[in-house]
Amino acid sequence: MDRILYTASNGATRILEQQSAISNNMANVSTTGFREQLAVYRSVPVVPQAGELPTRVSTVASTPGSRFGQGAMLETGHALDAAIAGQGWFAVQAPDGTEAYTRAGEFAVNQENQLVTHTGLPVLSNDGRPIEIPERGSVTFATDGQISALGAGDNPRDIQMLAQLKLVNPPTEQMLRGDDGLFRLAGGQPAQADESMRIAPGFIEKSNVNPAEAMVAMISNARQFELQMQVIKNASTNEERGNSILSAVG
Structure with a gap:
């Protein structure tokens, strides 16, 4: 079998992996705080064996990541x-009980009177x-993350200071996205709170996905996939x- 089939199929696999990530981005264009x-994949030359010319190029997947620019x-x-406001994260409690991080600031109060994210995470x-x-x-909310509350019917002078949001700002290269969409430190340990961080009460941050760029990338990937399929078809032909030639000669 022609080895070009393996080279082309490998390239097609990498394209499908990237297309899956782009499709996920498109699906989350309207998701608050989405990153x-x-x-990413890159080309690598295929080392030729004796008597072969160095004409084949394959692809390998690079370490996937996220774009952390603000939405x-x-x-x-x-x-x-x-x-x-700027870089950083809200700290939340993941379903497995660990500390995780998100940019989504659409908060609510659940039935247990706890402050939770729009997905119900404390x-x-x-x-x-x-x-x-x-x-x-x-x-x-105060801009430094302090939370105060006034009970129903209470005098404004009786305002209660409840807590301060845990705001963290570790280096982005240490942040890993989990399958649940939340971010964690690569080592798994909780990040230290950063008291210099500030928030904007009454605002939410939209997704940082550019829909036009994502659509162009999807179209480009579709065309590249078609080219890989054409290579496989030509190899088969x-x-x-x-x-047929060998049969005729024989």
């Missing part, structure tokens, strides 16, 4: 919405614990012709 997923800020005016305070919200309390 664009990157799937557009959208003012909502909702008291429980917050966006991080938001963590500086001491690493879920944040309790008074029943029917009016919540206010050439093999059939070669077999």
Whole structure:
């Protein structure tokens, strides 16, 4: 069998992997705080054997990553919405009990009176614990992440200081995306809180995916995949012709 089949099929596999990542980005264009997923592959020369010419090039997958540039800020005016100003993350408690990080600041209060993300994950305070919200309390975020609340019918002078959001800002090269869409430190340990970080109350950060760029990338990948399939088809045709010639000679 012509070895070009293996080279072309390998290239087609890498293209499909990248197309999957791009499709996921397109599906999350409207997801608050979503970070664009990157799937990179690079070409490598195939080392020829004795008597072969160095004409074949294969592909290998590079380490996938994410684009951490900030998305557009959208003012909502909702008291429980917050966006991080600049780089950094909100700390949340993942379903497995570990500490994880997200940029999504669409918060709510669940039935247990805990501050949670829009997916129901508890938001963590500086001491690493879920944040309790008074029943029917009016919540206010300060720019440094301090959370205050005023109970229903309480005097404005009786405002309660509840907790401070845990805001972290580790180096982006240490952040890994999990299958659940949350980010964690590569070593698995909790990140240290960064008291210099600031938030924008009443705002949310939109996805940093550029829909136009993602669409162009999808079209480009589709064309490249067609080229790989054409190479496989040509290799099959050439093999059939070669077999016909050999049969005729024999």
